[in-house]
Amino acid sequence: MKILIIEDEKGLRESIEEYFTEDGNICETAASYAEAIAKVNVYRYDCILLDITIPGGTGIDILKNIKQNNYPDGVLIISAKNSLDDRLEGLDIGADDYLVKPFHLSELRARVMAIIRRKSFSGNNLLLFNELTIDLQAKSVKVNNVPVKLTRKEYALLLYFIANKGKVVSKNAIAEHLWGDGIDMANNFDFIYSHIKNLRKKLMEAGSNDYIQAAYGMGYKFTDQ
Amino acid sequence: MKLLARYNRVTLITTVVVMLITGIIYYIAIHQILINDVDKDLEVEENEIFEYTRLNNHLPQVFESNDQQISFYEAQAGSVKRRYIDTLYKMAPRTGRKWRHHGERYETGRGLITAVATGGRYYQVLIVKSTVETEDLVQIIFGITIGVILLLLFTLFIINRLLLNRLWQPFHNLLKELRSFNIADNKDIPQIDTTIAEFKELNQAVTSMSARVKNDYTDLKTFTENASHELLTPIAVINSKLDTLLQTDNFSQQQSKLLNDLYTAVSRLTRLNQSLLLLVKIENHLLEGNRDISLKPIIEEIIIQFEEIFQDKGLKITSELGDKQLHTNPYLIDVLLNNLVSNAIRHNHKNGEIRITLANDRLSIQNTGENIPLQTETLFKRFHKSSSSEGNGLGLTISRQICDNLGYLLEYDFQNGLHTFTVLF
Numbered sequence: 001m002k003i004l005i006i007e008d009e010k011g012l013r014e015s016i017e018e019y020f021t022e023d024g025n026i027c028e029t030a031a032s033y034a035e036a037i038a039k040v041n042v043y044r045y046d047c048i049l050l051d052i053t054i055p056g057g058t059g060i061d062i063l064k065n066i067k068q069n070n071y072p073d074g075v076l077i078i079s080a081k082n083s084l085d086d087r088l089e090g091l092d093i094g095a096d097d098y099l100v101k102p103f104h105l106s107e108l109r110a111r112v113m114a115i116i117r118r119k120s121f122s123g124n125n126l127l128l129f130n131e132l133t134i135d136l137q138a139k140s141v142k143v144n145n146v147p148v149k150l151t152r153k154e155y156a157l158l159l160y161f162i163a164n165k166g167k168v169v170s171k172n173a174i175a176e177h178l179w180g181d182g183i184d185m186a187n188n189f190d191f192i193y194s195h196i197k198n199l200r201k202k203l204m205e206a207g208s209n210d211y212i213q214a215a216y217g218m219g220y221k222f223t224d225q
Numbered sequence: 226m227k228l229l230a231r232y233n234r235v236t237l238i239t240t241v242v243v244m245l246i247t248g249i250i251y252y253i254a255i256h257q258i259l260i261n262d263v264d265k266d267l268e269v270e271e272n273e274i275f276e277y278t279r280l281n282n283h284l285p286q287v288f289e290s291n292d293q294q295i296s297f298y299e300a301q302a303g304s305v306k307r308r309y310i311d312t313l314y315k316m317a318p319r320t321g322r323k324w325r326h327h328g329e330r331y332e333t334g335r336g337l338i339t340a341v342a343t344g345g346r347y348y349q350v351l352i353v354k355s356t357v358e359t360e361d362l363v364q365i366i367f368g369i370t371i372g373v374i375l376l377l378l379f380t381l382f383i384i385n386r387l388l389l390n391r392l393w394q395p396f397h398n399l400l401k402e403l404r405s406f407n408i409a410d411n412k413d414i415p416q417i418d419t420t421i422a423e424f425k426e427l428n429q430a431v432t433s434m435s436a437r438v439k440n441d442y443t444d445l446k447t448f449t450e451n452a453s454h455e456l457l458t459p460i461a462v463i464n465s466k467l468d469t470l471l472q473t474d475n476f477s478q479q480q481s482k483l484l485n486d487l488y489t490a491v492s493r494l495t496r497l498n499q500s501l502l503l504l505v506k507i508e509n510h511l512l513e514g515n516r517d518i519s520l521k522p523i524i525e526e527i528i529i530q531f532e533e534i535f536q537d538k539g540l541k542i543t544s545e546l547g548d549k550q551l552h553t554n555p556y557l558i559d560v561l562l563n564n565l566v567s568n569a570i571r572h573n574h575k576n577g578e579i580r581i582t583l584a585n586d587r588l589s590i591q592n593t594g595e596n597i598p599l600q601t602e603t604l605f606k607r608f609h610k611s612s613s614s615e616g617n618g619l620g621l622t623i624s625r626q627i628c629d630n631l632g633y634l635l636e637y638d639f640q641n642g643l644h645t646f647t648v649l650f
Contacts, residue, residue: 009461012458019472080457080458088514176492180530
């Protein structure tokens with residue numbers, strides 16, 4: 001997949017680029033309005049990560065440009081402006097999603113993957129990972145055609161893992177993804193462990209390989225290697 | 226004491242005292258003048274007697290008249306000293322129905338005692354004139370004076386009341402404006418319609434003060450907002466770098482503990498920052514977009530959302546939810562409910578209880594916890610939190626602000642070991 005990162009903050013841009021760069025992915029970056037508009041008008045991307053406040057213009061203008069030209073690129077706005085107006089404006093104009101800074105890279109990636117899936121698998125709602133088949137429309141999971149009954153959160157967790165496959169995902173990131181801001185009041189993330197244990201057990205009982213590895217007590221890694 | 230009452234009292238007392246003194250002086254002066262007149266008349270009479278005796282060498286015939294009596298008494302030569310006296314004037318018995326029952330009557334009089342020598346004998350002469358008419362005159366004058374005093378007092382009183390009330394009206398208007406002054410809203414203190422220089426000055430001072438205060442307040446808010454905003458980017462960078470760091474291999478036990486602590490700290494920083502930004506936005510009324518929402522499904526959703534956390538802490542949750550429709554900002558309602566439920570979880574003990582009740586006029590969230598009531602006066606203050614709290618101390622402040630903003634009441638109560646937060650719609 002091909003991704004354009006429009007973000008003026010160097011540290012953040014590099015982190016995102018590094019997180020998304022892997023075999024088969026192409027990441028390009030733009031640090032200013034001019035640079036971004038030049039790239040947007042020449043190349044097509046699966047997903048554009050768009051910061052609202054960039055030097056030389058605003059992300060909203062870039063988004064308008066994309067929509068006026070009917071470019072099919074997916075657009076994910078990443079912004080420090082956590083205002084409802086901005087969010088609504090961005091989504092109204094045609095952004096696919098909106099993520100507020102600061103965010104976990106794994107969350108960003110899960111959102112990007114969701115956008116790309118929506119864009120590219122239109123009509124085909126099946127997500128395949130080795131022996132796992134996930135029907136995104138029906139929200140059901142099969143292992144080698146054996147249905148696995150997952151709870152809503154276990155299903156979300158599996159999708160999150162697959163979107164971040166091969167990456168270590170921190171417990172914080174998982175907790176925030178599944179429980180949102182409410183996770184604030186949990187003193188520890190021990191209950192995540194039992195959640196992951198359940199998911200792993202259900203998948204393996206249905207005949208799946210064990211893809212979930214604990215990573216140094218800080219998080220988990222979903223990998224087939 | 227009201228200024229008007231104070232002023233009235235002072236002016237009235239002063240007026241009465243001054244008028245009384247004036248009246249007394251007036252009385253004495255007029256009395257004196259009239260007595261002098263009578264004395265002159267007496268002297269004229271005396272001279273007439275002297276003239277008569279000098280010419281005729283015997284005492285004149287004494288005529289009784291209505292207002293003057295002259296009497297002669299023989300006296301030792303040189304024993305009489307000439308002097309004026311205040312005396313009584315014995316009225317001649319009068320005839321006529323009016324006087325029938327009175328017999329002898331006395332009036333005030335003024336007398337002159339003098340002496341005359343004639344025919345080789347020495348007489349004491351007493352001339353008495355009735356001063357009753359003089360006294361009447363003085364009394365009338367005195368009466369008129371008192372009348373004038375009373376009239377003046379009454380007039381002053383009325384004028385003070387009407388005029389001062391009217392004069393002070395701008396002041397009262399201004400006071401009303403000051404009472405309704407709210408630092409957070411956009412209404413300025415208006416120009417009061419007055420021609421009185423003092424009130425104009427006061428108005429100007431108040432207006433400029435309020436403008437200054439508002440300005441400072443806005444600056445402060447802007448600063449908070451900007452500071453929070455500016456913090457977001459570095460926090461985002463730290464967060465992303467941590468995520469990236471996590472991808473590099475092989476951490477020791479110690480390193481992963483450090484990383485975990487870092488994650489936790491950054492996560493708290495993020496939340497604190499977002500809470501501050503949210504608070505500024507609510508205070509600035511920046512969140513708009515009311516919609517019709519039904520509370521019941523939202524609360525049910527939250528209960529499901531927190532399910533694992535309830536389980537983790539062994540909390541028993543009971544809810545009794547009626548239907549309640551609101552036309553309000555869904556985002557704020559979401560934050561409010563999340564905050565209140567989070568609080569109920571955070572300040573609960575293991576295997577505690579949470580009860581959520583939704584009725585048509587109220588939503589109450591009750592939880593077990595420490596068995597002492599919270600301090601209501603500090604409860605909703607910024608950054609006030611119990612030492613054991615993991616929160617940032619802004620949750621209840623935000624909840625209160627949201628309720629204020631949406632026109633609801635947020636109340637706290639502690640009964641039978643249950644902390645209760647109630648939102649009154």
